[in-house]
Amino acid sequence: MTKVTISRLFDDFADAQSAVRQLREAGIPEDDISVIANNADKWYAPDLASGAGKGAAIGAGLGGFGGLLAGLGLLAIPGLGPVVAAGWFAAAATGAAVAGAAGSAIGMLAEAGVAVNEAEVYAESIRRGGSLVSAKVPAGKKDKFEAILNPSSVDIAIRRNELAAAGWRGFDPKAPDPTADEISRHRGRRGAGPA
Template identity: 45%
Template structure:
């Protein structure tokens, strides 16, 4: 099994990607979605879960749950990677967000960009697929609006970013929702 990952700027794009992966018969047990959590996200989780239960589509989305990622804040998620991160949040798994991504098979250089994208409000979708389905799953994520990871890395680097740092809460803004990063509006 290989891990195919996409970072999305909106939850709607990510939700469409999950639904398209399910239509492509990638088992829900092999798909994960992780999105920033707040009051809106909690309502989205409930709404998506209710909509999926009533509409019969998006089975994975029906299982969204809330948790916190140390150093970043609240998230909602479902699937195997979300379960791993819940373990990280509870202190039961070592390695944090970067370790969870790289342990899942995400290239370390890309894992930094995905983690930073999540810190900045992006939604992550991952799928574990066999080698024969890697290209199809990657195409689905791309067609659903995932960001070009190389372009996003370049964009971050223009602000002085050199990699994701699992900063302690003391280095976050007063609301604890994002890191204080040099060169970015606070």
């Protein structure tokens, strides 16, 4: 059976959590689902100090999906800052962190199956506090699984246009980290335009 990768961006980590749960309930195996999120610990475990504790707390918050979400770990990715990742994103993110090369976030996302023309917008949105869920699904059922992800996800074309209108010209791995207030505003959009 041929599989294709589908990916959706979420401004709210709770929406990403729901998407993962719905994919599992629809029959997608854990090994075929991947998540990468920036600052997700702020939603579920703001008082935990260690990176391992943060990943474990997020995994517990996502709950009940065995190895995939129990494997969430905190990583530092050039250009994205501290992120949590599970599934094939975790392996790709580890490789990007080891490489340490400028722009490695884009390459990491592209290698993980994210369309290259969308990777820049995804990377910028993750940097600003977003979450990306990707799944490898049967090609013949792609529409079914996209319908699961679409309701609370960000329209990536609109996000690109809104970022550009606000002066963004492309993903810059050397850009300063967004402030907590900027991340909070970004998360609060729930799929709307950038702050």
